[in-house]
Amino acid sequence: MTLLRQRMLHDMQIRNLADNTQKSYLLQVSSFAKHFHRSPEALGPEDIRAWLVYLHEERKLAASSLCPAIGALRFLYRVTLKRDWSDEDFPLPKKPVRLPVILSFDEVKTFFDAIPSLKYRAILMTAYAAGLRISEVAHLKATDIDSRRMVIRVNQGKNRKDRYVMLSPRLLEILRTYWLDAHPRDWLFPGDIPGHPISADAIRQACDRARQRSGIQKPITPHSLRHAFATHLLETGTDVRRIQLLMGHRSLSTTSRYLRIATSTVCATESPFDLLPQPEPLPSPPAAPEYF
Structure with missing residues (x-):
């Protein structure tokens, strides 16, 4: 390890950057130097x-x-x-704004059944x-499930923040059934x-297999379930503020994007098309002649 690499690593550790961020930054700078x-x-x-x-034109990397790479440099x-x-x-390149594809309640049930x-x-x-x-699901421990207070403790989620989320009574039944079957010790999902x-x-692969079995045409990833x-x-x-706390978003603007896709917002206003007078009925097409 060069002195510069070691110094950068120490700078990231002092600032308590996430482990994945540290690895990504070192890899990006290494590629830059090798080029x-x-x-x-x-x-x-x-x-x-x-x-x-070079990254944009030769490697064809998206924004x-x-x-x-820019963050690392x-x-x-x-x-x-x-x-x-x-x-x-x-x-920094301007990233295109894309809204997530949302599963309906029925589609979520169909997905779980698969x-x-x-x-x-x-x-x-x-x-x-x-x-x-x-990553938060994968790193849950059995002790994070608090059935007395009906909460789940999320330890060191994104941005190294702890938070509590609700423990659904129906989910608690599922987890208890799973517990009796698997008897996990430390990690809830070893x-x-x-x-x-x-x-x-492994979770992504299981999710993709279930999507194929379900027959749902929408893309489904574990993050789709969070959306x-x-x-x-x-x-x-x-x-929205309560959703921000449950999601662990640093900024309310991140949570507010769901306002653009929720039917309670999008469908709350009546279309002017529905306010138009009823048009005259279309004339019926002439009957086809009978030849037999």
């Missing part, structure tokens, strides 16, 4: 610009994939190397019933490797 065959200390804004052009040069460079030296495994049914039901991220929780990839959780809460009258 030019030089230490990042010897590279400047023009090299950063050339690197971003969402360019942002981690910003951290390296501004924090670790203390370069007094402006935002213009790290241009999961034959009790373990994976419990995992994906927990993701929907509590609005958890895939993985194939002893002492480790289930992997995110459905927030949208269904909003459609049934839950306050």
